[in-house]
Amino acid sequence: PVYLGVPREMAMLPVEGGVARFATRDELGLARPAWPDPADAKTVARWLIDADDPVIIVGKLGRNPEAVPALVRLAELLAVPVTDREESDGLSFPHTHDLFNSGPEPKDADALLIFNALVPYLPALGPQPNAHVARVDPDPVKSRYKFVHNAADLWITADPGAAATAIYDAATQLLTQSNMSRIEERRARLQRARRERDAYLEELAQKAGQRRPLHPRWVAYQLCKVLDDRAILIDDTLSGRVGTQAYHRRTEPRTYFKASSSAGGWGPGASFGAKIAAPDRDVVLATGDGYFMFGSPMQALWSAAHYKAPYLTVIWVNRAWTTGTTGLKASYPEGVTVDTGNYEGGTFDPPPDFAKLAETVNGYGETVREPEELAPALQRGLQHVRNGSPAIIACWLPTPIEELQLGS
Numbered sequence: 201p202v203y204l205g206v207p208r209e210m211a212m213l214p215v216e217g218g219v220a221r222f223a224t225r226d227e228l229g230l231a232r233p234a235w236p237d238p239a240d241a242k243t244v245a246r247w248l249i250d251a252d253d254p255v256i257i258v259g260k261l262g263r264n265p266e267a268v269p270a271l272v273r274l275a276e277l278l279a280v281p282v283t284d285r286e287e288s289d290g291l292s293f294p295h296t297h298d299l300f301n302s303g304p305e306p307k308d309a310d311a312l313l314i315f316n317a318l319v320p321y322l323p324a325l326g327p328q329p330n331a332h333v334a335r336v337d338p339d340p341v342k343s344r345y346k347f348v349h350n351a352a353d354l355w356i357t358a359d360p361g362a363a364a365t366a367i368y369d370a371a372t373q374l375l376t377q378s379n380m381s382r383i384e385e386r387r388a389r390l391q392r393a394r395r396e397r398d399a400y401l402e403e404l405a406q407k408a409g410q411r412r413p414l415h416p417r418w419v420a421y422q423l424c425k426v427l428d429d430r431a432i433l434i435d436d437t438l439s440g441r442v443g444t445q446a447y448h449r450r451t452e453p454r455t456y457f458k459a460s461s462s463a464g465g466w467g468p469g470a471s472f473g474a475k476i477a478a479p480d481r482d483v484v485l486a487t488g489d490g491y492f493m494f495g496s497p498m499q500a501l502w503s504a505a506h507y508k509a510p511y512l513t514v515i516w517v518n519r520a521w522t523t524g525t526t527g528l529k530a531s532y533p534e535g536v537t538v539d540t541g542n543y544e545g546g547t548f549d550p551p552p553d554f555a556k557l558a559e560t561v562n563g564y565g566e567t568v569r570e571p572e573e574l575a576p577a578l579q580r581g582l583q584h585v586r587n588g589s590p591a592i593i594a595c596w597l598p599t600p601i602e603e604l605q606l607g608s
Contacts (some may be wrong), residue, residue: 281300418571
């Protein structure tokens with residue numbers, strides 16, 4: 201849902217013949233994408249071609265869905281791996297692609313192309329002095345954030361999709377047979393790395409599925425398995441986010457959204473809005489219990505039921521805020537809280553019965569405690585949503601402190 205604002209100057213226009221006329225989109229005008237200087241595009245193309253370990257880092261590029269295929273085409277041409285930063289708030293590159301998250305860390309890369317990322321890496325973990333760095337953004341020097349370290353060799357003020365296209369075009373003119381041979385060797389190496397990473401994540405998930413109490417990774421793994429290709433995943437988790445990001449395997453823009461900061465609680469309203477916008481798609485909210493309570497879930501659930509826009513909510517129930525538990529322990533390991541083991545300020549145990557909340561709007565609710573119960577419960581919840589009712593699956597997990605003690 202959005203607010204629709206109408207300027208008073210337009211709202212006060214005379215109504216002629218019972219019809220009010222507003223300026224059309226074409227009359228108001230649409231800004232055309234800013235194109236990079238051809239010389240800059242050629243320079244970046246040369247850096248990527250000559251590099252042994254290049255990497256592309258993306259932040260909010262996926263806000264423009266048309267930029268995603270342009271980026272994929274560039275990455276595939278030069279076999280450059282793409283890394284999605286934590287600040288990303290959507291899908292900027294297919295998560296199933298061999299080039300996704302299969303490349304070097306920034307400190308090990310010799311050429312870095314950065315799209316729409318405020319903090320692509322911490323300065324201490326940044327590239328070596330001899331690495332080439334190019335930043336592409338409508339405001340590449342981040343004028344609003346002068347406290348941010350924005351070192352680069354080239355700042356390109358351009359639309360990311362246009363820049364990716366221009367760099368691609370320049371690269372096709374520069375590539376030689378020798379270049380292609382090196383690129384194919386890199387492509388094979390990255391494909392092997394991606395297969396190894398996928399196998400490792402699968403091994404972790406299967407191991408998590410054997411544990412009692414329920415493991416947060418198992419929740420993410422099973423949730424992502426029930427999603428079809430067109431489903432929209434709203435990720436409003438912190439403790440569960442690592443697992444969700446690793447397993448969701450979204451491939452299309454606008455099928456995955458998450459907060460680009462620690463501001464939680466936007467998920468319930470965003471899920472309702474997503475279902476209104478895409479009524480023919482499954483919408484699934486993944487959320488922690490603390491963030492869920494922050495988000496006025498009752499209003500969103502009632503709206504979802506009343507306006508026939510149901511969505512599935514999957515809650516990581518660990519009865520705590522990490523800022524008041526593990527975060528506190530990490531910041532003050534010798535503090536009174538850690539010494540006494542009293543984390544009352546960061547916990548709410550026992551929690552509300554979240555599953556019952558769905559029933560208040562004639563929806564479906566279920567609490568899951570055992571790993572083998574999870575997949576069937578998620579399928580039941582999704583079926584109720586498809587039949588027109590909001591649903592909540594609450595997954596009972598160890599608290600963050602208990603999770604540390606379990607050592608997993």
